[in-house]
Amino acid sequence: MPVISYRKAINQALEQEMARDARVILMGIDVGGGAGGSGDVGSVGGVMGVTKGLYPKFGSDRVIDTPISESAIIGAAAGAAVTGMRPVAELMFVDFIGVCFDQIYNQAAKFRYMFGGKARTPLVIRTMGGAGMRAGAQHSQTLHPILTMVPGLKVVMPSSPYDAKGLLTRAIRDDDPVVFLESKSLYDVKGEVPEEAYEIPFGEANVLRDGRDATIVAFGAMVPRAVAAADLLAKEGVKVTVLDPRTTSPLDEEAILDSLDETGRLVVVDESPPRCSLAADIAALAVSQAFDALKAPVGLVTCPHTPVPFAPNLEDAYVPSVARIVEAVKKTL
Amino acid sequence: MPVISYRKAINQALEQEMARDARVILMGIDVGGGAGGSGDVGSVGGVMGVTKGLYPKFGSDRVIDTPISESAIIGAAAGAAVTGMRPVAELMFVDFIGVCFDQIYNQAAKFRYMFGGKARTPLVIRTMGGAGMRAGAQHSQTLHPILTMVPGLKVVMPSSPYDAKGLLTRAIRDDDPVVFLESKSLYDVKGEVPEEAYEIPFGEANVLRDGRDATIVAFGAMVPRAVAAADLLAKEGVKVTVLDPRTTSPLDEEAILDSLDETGRLVVVDESPPRCSLAADIAALAVSQAFDALKAPVGLVTCPHTPVPFAPNLEDAYVPSVARIVEAVKKTL
Amino acid sequence: MQLNRDELKRAWRTMLTIRAFEERVEKEFADGTIPGFAHVYLGQEASGTGVCFDLTDDDQIGSTHRGHGHCIAKGCEVEGMFLEIMGKAGGICGGKGGSMHIADMDKGMLGANAIVGGSPPIAVGAALTQKLRRTGHVAVAFTGDGASNQGTTLEAMNMAVVLKVPMIFVFENNGYGEFTSAEYSVGAKSLSERAAAFGMPAASVDGGDFFAVHAGMREALEHVRDGNGPYALETRCSRFLGHFVGDPQKYRGSEELAAARTNDPVLRFRDRVSEAALLAIEELNAIETEVRARVDAAAAAARAAALPDLATLETDVYVKY
Amino acid sequence: MQLNRDELKRAWRTMLTIRAFEERVEKEFADGTIPGFAHVYLGQEASGTGVCFDLTDDDQIGSTHRGHGHCIAKGCEVEGMFLEIMGKAGGICGGKGGSMHIADMDKGMLGANAIVGGSPPIAVGAALTQKLRRTGHVAVAFTGDGASNQGTTLEAMNMAVVLKVPMIFVFENNGYGEFTSAEYSVGAKSLSERAAAFGMPAASVDGGDFFAVHAGMREALEHVRDGNGPYALETRCSRFLGHFVGDPQKYRGSEELAAARTNDPVLRFRDRVSEAALLAIEELNAIETEVRARVDAAAAAARAAALPDLATLETDVYVKY
Numbered sequence A, B: 001m002p003v004i005s006y007r008k009a010i011n012q013a014l015e016q017e018m019a020r021d022a023r024v025i026l027m028g029i030d031v032g033g034g035a036g037g038s039g040d041v042g043s044v045g046g047v048m049g050v051t052k053g054l055y056p057k058f059g060s061d062r063v064i065d066t067p068i069s070e071s072a073i074i075g076a077a078a079g080a081a082v083t084g085m086r087p088v089a090e091l092m093f094v095d096f097i098g099v100c101f102d103q104i105y106n107q108a109a110k111f112r113y114m115f116g117g118k119a120r121t122p123l124v125i126r127t128m129g130g131a132g133m134r135a136g137a138q139h140s141q142t143l144h145p146i147l148t149m150v151p152g153l154k155v156v157m158p159s160s161p162y163d164a165k166g167l168l169t170r171a172i173r174d175d176d177p178v179v180f181l182e183s184k185s186l187y188d189v190k191g192e193v194p195e196e197a198y199e200i201p202f203g204e205a206n207v208l209r210d211g212r213d214a215t216i217v218a219f220g221a222m223v224p225r226a227v228a229a230a231d232l233l234a235k236e237g238v239k240v241t242v243l244d245p246r247t248t249s250p251l252d253e254e255a256i257l258d259s260l261d262e263t264g265r266l267v268v269v270d271e272s273p274p275r276c277s278l279a280a281d282i283a284a285l286a287v288s289q290a291f292d293a294l295k296a297p298v299g300l301v302t303c304p305h306t307p308v309p310f311a312p313n314l315e316d317a318y319v320p321s322v323a324r325i326v327e328a329v330k331k332t333l
Numbered sequence C, D: 001m002q003l004n005r006d007e008l009k010r011a012w013r014t015m016l017t018i019r020a021f022e023e024r025v026e027k028e029f030a031d032g033t034i035p036g037f038a039h040v041y042l043g044q045e046a047s048g049t050g051v052c053f054d055l056t057d058d059d060q061i062g063s064t065h066r067g068h069g070h071c072i073a074k075g076c077e078v079e080g081m082f083l084e085i086m087g088k089a090g091g092i093c094g095g096k097g098g099s100m101h102i103a104d105m106d107k108g109m110l111g112a113n114a115i116v117g118g119s120p121p122i123a124v125g126a127a128l129t130q131k132l133r134r135t136g137h138v139a140v141a142f143t144g145d146g147a148s149n150q151g152t153t154l155e156a157m158n159m160a161v162v163l164k165v166p167m168i169f170v171f172e173n174n175g176y177g178e179f180t181s182a183e184y185s186v187g188a189k190s191l192s193e194r195a196a197a198f199g200m201p202a203a204s205v206d207g208g209d210f211f212a213v214h215a216g217m218r219e220a221l222e223h224v225r226d227g228n229g230p231y232a233l234e235t236r237c238s239r240f241l242g243h244f245v246g247d248p249q250k251y252r253g254s255e256e257l258a259a260a261r262t263n264d265p266v267l268r269f270r271d272r273v274s275e276a277a278l279l280a281i282e283e284l285n286a287i288e289t290e291v292r293a294r295v296d297a298a299a300a301a302a303r304a305a306a307l308p309d310l311a312t313l314e315t316d317v318y319v320k321y
């Protein structure tokens, strides 16, 4: 099987779905790659190069560069979706959600319910999150909790190239609004990815390690760290299950509860500040629905209740580390 | 002691603090009451009448009607705060946060940290939330979880006239950005409120009922319901503690943990959809820090994972009811 | 551009339906049969009617919190609307939306919108669909003077120009956003001049005059359908009532309030059409009787209708979750 | 309006400090000593320098992601800036902010801002403070051509007009927002004409010419300080490098790139001032030597400086929690 990067896997899903379905269009800041310039328009393909090559292939009607107006970008994508297109809008950094959040949670996500089931909004919002790039407080957040809490939205957090392609393909074919949260620290990670198109269903957790001593639930960029922690623990004889729910909404509650039935011990790894986080969400699931299975306090490995700092050493200390995950698991034993 | 409404209590706090400190200014849509009209400007005082009488008293320099431009309202308030004023900005319905969220969480809340402690942003954002007014999906949300999760913000949810006045006074005197979330269903509720100014500190829970069988934690408009549930249960011989943390950030973790030490049983009542909610947050606190004390699954009484419906019977079924709280407590026994 | 008799009747019927509907809403609201709050369109009937007159079901509109008139002008049925506004089963949105969220996709009505400035970005997207599909159809965003100051509206204007989509921004300037006058809240000389500065043609018409609005829209449609990008049309209207039903409007002087009532689009239409002998007064009256009967019957039926089934509380959140 | 010798020296020193600082940033970035990304101000020195020239520490500016030049022009020290940009202890913001979040309240520098369109609303607030306190001081919001399309910027313009605050919107039009040209992204005829339509005077000046910018600001300040409300000033600039250091800029043709370099504000200032014999070339050179030495020393010191104490990770979130 070809080995490609997470970035390329996303690009491939976009290209294949655009080729398959003329209703699929891309729009966002520089997704085409520099409209109106005197040079080689389409040479870039987004600030991270994720959409590279799509403008030359599909042209300006299908790969639409926009002004820096995120409310209009997301709103227009929602409007195009509800009238029959299948737009993939790029919100460059998820940190920018604050200038367009209304169009996401009050508009796109609520159309169907408010209109009594009459609307269909096949909108994908691609965006990237996470720390580690030394990009500072306004370019390093994850913000998946505020998306996960929104009824009407689906939220995807791919943790590998394989998942990225399969989940994005699914997202584009899905009839509901989906936020597809890419981890910028994973763009260069490589893995096996089938050439042909395939879908990974939403709401089905991936089991990356299987062990009966404890369960680690992790999302997005925290998944490789959870796996690394599990492998370190395995060397010490501690066998843990690592679950990657892949979508935070819908959430594969069953997989988590089933695993807890076996292990009775839970650690949640969440790259976000602790309050009202996904870590808290999973812990609440456990204590409300798997109380009898629980043998120890749930370990919450999150960022601190602070913005993301810029200095490299501070930023490294900010994000949940393998060491902290290992420690948290040991505490539950 | 005078008996006044929650609305009047807020008004009184505003009036007294404005009289006390010339730096306190109000700004927002119609907070003055109809700038530019040919009639009696200042006759209204906000769409809910909360700021009534302040424009006539303090004039247009201190009670500032604005265009419908929430990013500019909140941003300007943040800018005024960081340059020496103490603005109280009104975001009419908290549902509108989506058009100005960036100015709240990326700007005001992060100034101090990003700038290495150099900024001081004594900003209060008054806003109202909650269902029950038959106002539909875009005018009935609470959204406190997405505020609580923001490092750098403080979040207040007053549940009575007494608390409203004391907490707002504290908020205005506070040097950090505070979101003051009024419950619109409480505006007409009356209670004893001292005439003179007083402060209620942040991060100190109020104990409304004291019992050793279970602990109910509730916020804002859910507090009176939790109390009603406790009183019903008391008639059946079940004695529960009702805790109102009053501020969700900072959170009085100690009060909750202390109570759990005594009762071992927890029900959280949260008027918001379940995912990444405050209910989940408190449950996570319990299972991570009071695991040994817990004797039963934590009961989460929340809204369903849907937008707020319009039809009265649906809306009534949407919001946590006294009956559901009673049932949840019984389930923990 | 002269309208024929059938067209005149259609315009009259639409304006009157709005008038009768909103008067009935006012009454029902007083009776307590309409939950929540209601923003009625009384005084602005000519605007919505004129704007939507030449639109088909395949053209789309995005509306506002004050959307009943837009809905009716775009072809929504008053029966379903009353059921919706009263939160009843069988409402256009199953009773889940209410007054501020009426939508009817089949009629190209993309939704009333309770967020000021919520619709313009969405309408840009609808227009984008029209452009990409080369349908020749258009999208219209209704906004008020108040909404014209919202960042979403302003950036939607620029986006529409840049993407050159077939879209019309209709600014219904009734002089007030809630209690605040447009004189105060709009720093620009006029809404149409500000819109023009975004790079599109803009015009301003008397929104109390159906014929002026209709003529303005004809020009707008011509421009837009020719692939020239968006157009802005300001309709200067009168708001008869307060911001919501029950608003005592003390912020408006009594003279101004009285003056507003004199610019009555329904009376003006009746006078003009009957004076010019385009339609006989009897014809106009007959339509009025018929319209009012239908509206009253719809309201009465809605009053008597059942609430939605509680089981619907959790349906329609997703197509499939 | 003729500047005296000391003033000319001050202008030269400021422009050169920006030039030297940014060239050093480019080099340090290549060396890997600057984490993250860096947006440099090369080619735009005259704009920030001219805008801030007559401002005092009590006047405030809100800046952008491309803020180094604004910081220097507003009086921030290069030592603290290098420490900050390298994420070191002792940085202007303790290393917590980084390149896109440099602020220095004592200098009236309210912060670089990594959110496009983030600053204008904040600057409206700063100007409101000035207005309410009747200080005679002003606030300035820097934005780019790209940022001019953000709703926050647009609504801040209207708000500033309505509140009549002493504020200047500076649009540094360097022709690009990231990779997209302003020709494409701005639907309006020009940034200044669009701003004018919001109800304030607006002018457009050659941003490569310090004297033109300075003269433009003088007019702006006069208007604004007289209590007439806001003013908009477009400065037409060249962006020498790409959006960030390392951007190969294939979207710009080679001719355009070459042309950009010919409009060098530093060279133009040197030529004009020396040709008119306002300052001797030796004086200019002496200042350059001194400035470069200081900048280089600051960079070297910052390279050698320690990272922040880990204990600071959780401080400075609140004044008191």
Ligand SMILES: Cc1ncc(C[n+]2csc(CCOP(=O)(O)OP(=O)(O)O)c2C)c(N)n1
Pocket: B029, B068, B070, B092, B096, B099, C039, C064, C065, C066, C114, C115, C116, C117, C143, C144, C145, C146, C147, C148, C174, C176, C177, C178, C243
């Ligand atoms: C984002 C947002 N801000 C504020 C409101 C409250 N609000 C509802 S309608 C309205 C006035 C709108 O004025 P205008 O656009 O002129 O429309 P009109 O009511 O005159 O039809 C306001 C402020 C809202 N619904 N949404």
Ligand SMILES: Cc1ncc(C[n+]2csc(CCOP(=O)(O)OP(=O)(O)O)c2C)c(N)n1
Pocket: A029, A068, A070, A092, A096, A099, D039, D064, D065, D066, D114, D115, D116, D117, D143, D144, D145, D146, D147, D148, D174, D176, D177, D178, D243
């Ligand atoms: C809200 C938001 N959207 C997008 C970005 C990404 N971004 C950073 S700078 C930039 C271009 C800004 O262009 P302009 O305003 O012209 O400033 P310039 O870079 O030319 O100085 C973009 C799109 C951002 N930081 N914030």
Ligand SMILES: [Mg+2]
Pocket: C144, C145, C146, C172, C173, C174, C175, C176, C177, C178
């Ligand atoms: Mg209006």
Ligand SMILES: [Mg+2]
Pocket: D144, D145, D146, D172, D173, D174, D175, D176, D177, D178
């Ligand atoms: Mg630019």
